[in-house]
Amino acid sequence: MTGGDSLPPIARALVGEIEGHLLVAAARAEGRTAAARFTAPFDWLGDARRREVEERFEAEYLTLARTSWQRTAERAGRLRGEYEERYRALRRRLLAGFLLGACAVFGCAGVLVAVLGAGRG
Template sequence: MSRFLNDIEGHLLLAATREEGRTAAERFTAPLGWLTDAQRAEVERRFEAEYLTLARSSWQRTAARAGRLRDEYEAAYRGLRRRLLAGWLLGGAVALSVVVVLCPAR
């Protein structure tokens, strides 16, 4: 189910980015009144394609960075868990030692 939702989210993100690219392309060509309709359509198509390529590249860099951060945080978490366990074990050993020293066997 999670994979399905991720796929839907990806398609929605791609559709939104395509629309942003089309809108940006139209804004870009709007002041270029000397373009013919065919030229304007070609410039807009290329602009949109480049916009999508740049967005995809940005998403890939972001995903790679997120993966590296996840690995770093997981490593830090494992280290903290090990230290906490070591602290509990040391505290338990100290407490047991104090009990043994203060309450000798009869």
């Protein structure tokens, strides 16, 4: 995304939709360019057949791009889940370590107070 995590959800959705439209428009343009390059050597094709081949090529190009984007989004979702789980596990370990350390410090302080108090009396 564009780093607009501080935006309200409606604005984030709108930005995401605009980015999606721009991405599709760019893929269509790339597909048209690739189709024109592909059909350029076929000078024996008539204009109508050349346009038909270019349109089919562009459609296939866009289909492949969408499939690739879907796979990427699915993988990103899986990775996000994995990283979130690791982050939660790390937080649990750090909290447990902190609590264990605090208990050790307070335990040692308690023993020290007891020893010093017993030495005076």
